[in-house]
Each structure stands twice: as C-alpha cells, then as structure tokens.
Amino acid sequence: MKNAIITGGSSGIGLALANELVTHGYRVAILARRLEHLEREASRLRESGAEVVAIRCDVTVADDVKSGVQKVVEQWGPIDLAVANAGLGLPSPAVGFNLGKAEAMMRTNFFGMIYLFDAVVPMMIERRTGHFAGIASLAGLRGLPTSGIYSASKAAMQAFLEAVRVELVQFGVVVTIVNPGFVRTDMTAKNNFTMPFLMEADDAAARIVAGLDRGAATIEFPLGTSLMMRFARALPTALYDRMMRRHVRRETQSPSGA
Numbered sequence: 001m002k003n004a005i006i007t008g009g010s011s012g013i014g015l016a017l018a019n020e021l022v023t024h025g026y027r028v029a030i031l032a033r034r035l036e037h038l039e040r041e042a043s044r045l046r047e048s049g050a051e052v053v054a055i056r057c058d059v060t061v062a063d064d065v066k067s068g069v070q071k072v073v074e075q076w077g078p079i080d081l082a083v084a085n086a087g088l089g090l091p092s093p094a095v096g097f098n099l100g101k102a103e104a105m106m107r108t109n110f111f112g113m114i115y116l117f118d119a120v121v122p123m124m125i126e127r128r129t130g131h132f133a134g135i136a137s138l139a140g141l142r143g144l145p146t147s148g149i150y151s152a153s154k155a156a157m158q159a160f161l162e163a164v165r166v167e168l169v170q171f172g173v174v175v176t177i178v179n180p181g182f183v184r185t186d187m188t189a190k191n192n193f194t195m196p197f198l199m200e201a202d203d204a205a206a207r208i209v210a211g212l213d214r215g216a217a218t219i220e221f222p223l224g225t226s227l228m229m230r231f232a233r234a235l236p237t238a239l240y241d242r243m244m245r246r247h248v249r250r251e252t253q254s255p256s257g258a
Contacts, residue, residue: 002081003077004027004081005069005116006031006085007083007112009029009041010032010034010038012186013085013180013201015201022050022051027050028045028052029055035054051076055068059086059115060107073123079120080131081130081132082120083135084113084116084117084132084133087135089188090104090105091146091147092146092150106152125171132161132173132175133176137180138220140157140158143155144244145248154179161175161177177217177218179220180220181222182197182198182199183200184198199222
C-alpha cells in the first residue's frame with residue numbers, strides 16, 4: 001500500500017484529494033491547522049475502511065511541516081506521494097498595498113510548498129522513488145491585476161517545480177505541477193465576481209489523481225480556463241496591458257474595488 005501526505009487537507013481540493021486517493025488504495029495523511037475539523041474528516045474516511053491520519057500542522061513553520069512528515073514516516077514508513085496543496089488567496093491591489101497579506105500568501109503558497117519539499121524529497125532521492133506535486137494555479141501563468149501577489153506565489157511554485165523536475169528525474173522522483181482554474185472551495189467562495197468554468201472540488205481531485213497516476217509533468221484544468229490563460233500568456237505586452245486596464249478600471253470604480 002502506498003502512503004500519501006497532503007497539506008491543506010481539511011477542506012477544498014486537499015480533502016477531495018484525500019477522498020479520491022483512498023479509493024486508489026493509498027493510506028493518506030491530511031495536514032492542516034484546524035485539528036478538530038481534520039479529525040472529523042479523518043474519522044469519516046476511516047469509517048469507510050480507509051487508513052487516514054490527521055495531523056495538525058502550520059505549513060508556514062518549517063519545523064511544523066518536518067515534524068508532521070516524521071510522524072507519518074514513523075507510523076507508516078516512507079512517503080510515496082507528497083502534495084503541497086495548502087493555499088491562501090487574498091486580493092492584493094497596488095493601491096492600498098497590504099504587506100502583511102502579501103507575506104502571508106507567499107509564506108503559505110510558496111514557502112509552505114518548499115518546507116514540504118525539504119521534508120520529503122531527500123528521503124525520496126535516497127530511496128530512488130517518489131512523487132512530489134504542487135497545487136499551483138492557472139493564475140500563475142501571467143500577472144493578474146489586483147491579484148499580483150497570488151499570481152506571483154503561484155508562478156514561483158511553477159518555476160521551482162519545473163526546475164527540480166528536470167533535476168530529480170535521474171533519481172526516480174517524479175514532479176508534477178497542478179494548475180487548476182476556479183474550483184468551488186472556501187477560498188473561492190469569497191470571490192464577488194463571475195468565475196468562468198467553475199468546477200467542483202471532487203471533479204478537480206479526480207482529474208488530479210488521474211494525472212498523477214500517469215506521471216504527468218503538468219496537470220491543467222478546466223480546458224476553457226487553461227486555453228484562456230495560455231492565450232493571455234502569449235499576448236504581446238502592450239495588448240495584454242490594454243485589455244487588463246479595462247478590468248482594473250471596473251474594479252476600482254465599484255464600491256468593493258480597493
């Protein structure tokens with residue numbers, strides 16, 4: 001039986017991934033700060049016969065992540081799949097820029113992934129096998145006005161994972177970048193705009209696990225949002241800026257704009 005560990009596993013994509021992975025024969029450790037909620041979800045999964053453990057962990061603290069990983073290894077043995085899923089998305093407009101929010105997003109999204117990488121990948125290299133995945137975002141493909149820090153954190157994840165993927169293949173370690181579009185979660189529930197091609201978390205998890213099973217380098221969905229962002233990435237800078245300025249004007253002219 002394979003062992004998986006998922007950060008941000010108390011809700012959203014992380015919990016949906018746990019639900020999906022246990023049906024594929026994995027033992028799953030879900031890590032998050034909300035231990036009471038984690039325990040409740042872990043108990044529900046165990047009632048169905050799955051092997052699941054809940055571990056309280058703050059991904060912005062390196063020692064917390066390392067301790068959580070060590071608990072899983074001591075209980076089950078080596079980790080076969082590690083998914084850096086914990087994420088934070090907050091508006092970050094340039095006008096009225098909030099440094100605290102910016103730091104929180106980078107610590108959670110990027111450094112949270114790095115801390116998990118540091119805790120699990122050396123063991124995978126030593127064993128010459130393992131799979132590391134980061135849940136980035138299609139938002140990381142191009143800087144999105146009023147969401148610059150979120151885009152930057154996801155772009156940083158993508159760049160890091162792309163680089164280490166090439167380095168680690170010689171050690172039998174697979175690295176996957178996951179770029180979802182809009183998925184119905186607690187985080188997207190706060191959005192006050194229309195989210196195109198909005199997906200359910202269970203559907204997203206099924207697509208992610210299918211991609212992980214085939215060892216995909218990159219998993220992107222839904223197709224509509226992926227095509228939109230890939231098109232935006234290919235646009236000349238002047239044209240992209242002109243299109244985005246219209247969006248920014250609408251945002252700043254609305255009551256909730258800044």
